[in-house]
Amino acid sequence: AQSVTQLDSHVSVSEGTPVLLRCNYSSSYSPSLFWYVQHPNKGLQLLLKYTSAATLVKGINGFEAEFKKSETSFHLTKPSAHMSDAAEYFCVVSDSRTGGYNKLIFGAGTRLAVHP
Amino acid sequence: DAGVTQSPTHLIKTRGQQVTLRCSPISGHKSVSWYQQVLGQGPQFIFQYYEKEERGRGNFPDRFSARQFPNYSSELNVNALLLGDSALYLCASSLGTGSYSYNSPLHFGNGTRLTVT
Numbered sequence: 001a002q003s004v005t006q007l008d009s010h011v012s013v014s015e016g017t018p019v020l021l022r023c024n025y026s027s028s029y030s031p032s033l034f035w036y037v038q039h040p041n042k043g044l045q046l047l048l049k050y051t052s053a054a055t056l057v058k059g060i061n062g063f064e065a066e067f068k069k070s071e072t073s074f075h076l077t078k079p080s081a082h083m084s085d086a087a088e089y090f091c092v093v094s095d096s097r098t099g100g101y102n103k104l105i106f107g108a109g110t111r112l113a114v115h116p
Numbered sequence: 117d118a119g120v121t122q123s124p125t126h127l128i129k130t131r132g133q134q135v136t137l138r139c140s141p142i143s144g145h146k147s148v149s150w151y152q153q154v155l156g157q158g159p160q161f162i163f164q165y166y167e168k169e170e171r172g173r174g175n176f177p178d179r180f181s182a183r184q185f186p187n188y189s190s191e192l193n194v195n196a197l198l199l200g201d202s203a204l205y206l207c208a209s210s211l212g213t214g215s216y217s218y219n220s221p222l223h224f225g226n227g228t229r230l231t232v233t
Contacts, residue, residue: 034221043120043206043224044159090158102147102210103172104222106158 002027002093006107014115019078021110023091026072032094033074034104035065039087047089050074061085086114118143120225122207128231129197137192137228141209147171148190149222150182151206159206165190194230202232 007022025031035047048059055067065076074091091107121140129135141148147166151159161174165184179195188209194201208222 036224041226043226044208046221046223049221102149102164102220102222103161103174104149104151104159105161109158 002031002095002105004033004091004093004105004107006089006091006110008110009108010111010113012113012115013081015083016080019076019081019085019112021076021089021091021112023074023076023107024072025074025091025093027093033065033067034092034094035059035063035074035076036090036092036106037087038090038109044090047076081112081114083114083116086112088112120207120209120223122205122225122228124228125226126229126231128233130233131197131199133197134193134195135197135230137194137205137207137230139190139192139207139209139225141188141190141207142223145209145211145223146188147210147220148184148188149208149210150190150192151208151224152176153204153206153227155203162192197232199232202230204229 003026005024030052033050036044037047038044047063048057050057050067058064063078065074067074088109088111090109092104095103123138149164150162152162153159162176163182164172168184182192184190204227206224206227208224210220210222
């Protein structure tokens with residue numbers, strides 16, 4: 001069965017410093033992995049996705065993630081944090097089967113705080 | 117282009133009542149999924165509908181039901197509400213084109229905040 005573990009429930013950084021949000025996954029086959037962001041009182045926005053193409057995936061707003069099969073990790077990074085990056089981030093694995101079935105399995109989330 | 121729209125945005129109900137939540141997918145999207153997000157947790161899968169048929173169901177009781185209409189909009193119904201049903205209910209749509217649905221990312225609405233008192 002697929003699952004994801006987000007290793008940090010809270011991460012705090014200063015504006016302009018790098019961001020690292022850690023995620024490990026478990027999957028019985030080659031997974032599709034995603035990062036979603038949720039700002040307060042908003043729905044979920046897709047940051048980036050990995051679907052067995054390039055292992056380094058670039059997303060929106062300067063975020064990127066690297067798929068490492070040997071480590072079963074899919075960590076999210078950004079070189080320089082901005083105040084607007086403060087939000088909840090979810091690492092997600094897709095449980096997909098034929099016939100139009102597409103279930104997302106979410107991690108517990110990491111709350112990112114950015115300080116001036 | 118309009119995104120996924122959900123109504124109402126907020127709802128307050130009493131234990132034992134019934135509630136209906138509505139969702140309109142992005143134009144051209146044929147798949148609609150519902151997720152429940154309890155405060156402080158990640159969303160949990162409730163249902164997926166594709167081409168008006170149920171394609172997947174999460175670990176939720178039979179009090180939860182849904183349907184998809186010919187225009188691909190969807191309703192989620194919850195009967196006999198419990199305090200524990202208080203949550204943000206998220207609807208998501210995708211192209212969901214058959215076996216390639218895993219490459220079709222979900223686009224989420226802003227959700228309906230349900231409070232059960």
